[in-house]
Amino acid sequence: GAPPRGGVPAPAASSSPPSPESQSPPPNSARNTQRSRFLYCWGGQRYSTPRKVPALSGMTITSVAVGEKHVLTLTDDGKVFSWGENTHFQLGSSGPSSDTPALVDVLSEETGVGVACGKTFSCMVTKEGALYGWGHLDAGIEFSEPTLMD
Secondary structure, rough: OOOOOOOOOOOOOOOOOOOOOOOOOOOOOOEOOOOOOOOEEEEEEOOEEEEEEHHHOOOOOOEEOOOOOEEEEEEOOOOEEEEEEOOOOOOOOOOOEEEEEEEHHHHHOOOEEEEOOOOOOOEEEOOOOOOEEEEHHHHHOOEEEEEEEE
């Protein structure tokens, strides 16, 4: 079967990444440490221990969502970044899978207030309350870029 999805643990009180010996994090996880302003992620066979996500250094991440094999982050200015597997357009573009976070360009004019991931889909809610979805949704529906859900 598919590997279990990870959750997002509460922010750490320390400015260093959690050590594998001190915690048993979910298999696919992300953590934003409060003091260091760095995001640490781990999961799958390639990243069994926490690693810093340098592409997001210096940004204030307000929310993190973890899908089966992809991640979304939301910054304090409402921008969405995605990375991971993109076999069902869950990164918000028709581009390749990527280990490096990239801005979801289609949403660059929107201000997000929340993000969520499913197994192979992603969502964002705007400050106006609009819902965008992309990727492989239930019932075989697939959107190759963020689409306003009516």
